Amino acid sequence: MQGIEKYKHQPADLVFLDLTMPDMDGFETLEQLKLIDSQVKVVVVSADIQESSREKAMQLGALDFLQKPASQEMVQHVLDAYLS
Numbered sequence: 001m002q003g004i005e006k007y008k009h010q011p012a013d014l015v016f017l018d019l020t021m022p023d024m025d026g027f028e029t030l031e032q033l034k035l036i037d038s039q040v041k042v043v044v045v046s047a048d049i050q051e052s053s054r055e056k057a058m059q060l061g062a063l064d065f066l067q068k069p070a071s072q073e074m075v076q077h078v079l080d081a082y083l084s
Helices: 002-009 026-036 051-059 072-083
Strands: 015-017 042-046 064-067
Touching (some): 002 015, 002 026, 015 026, 042 051, 051 064
Parallel strands (some): 015 042, 042 064
């Protein structure tokens, strides 16, 4: 919830989002972010490696899905791909 409120007041160029969070899971958060800003750029980073989780995140509008732990090279690739 805090991340959503922060985004409302200070939108980010790119959001890295975990699926496992205390108040609201990443899927719900992604849905809420898309309601606030349909153009929000979200990359899911999760230890959940189930293909169904990846597919759901992508269907909800995530740009990419990285498996934890994400390497520095992979994060840099994402930054280069989606912020240029």
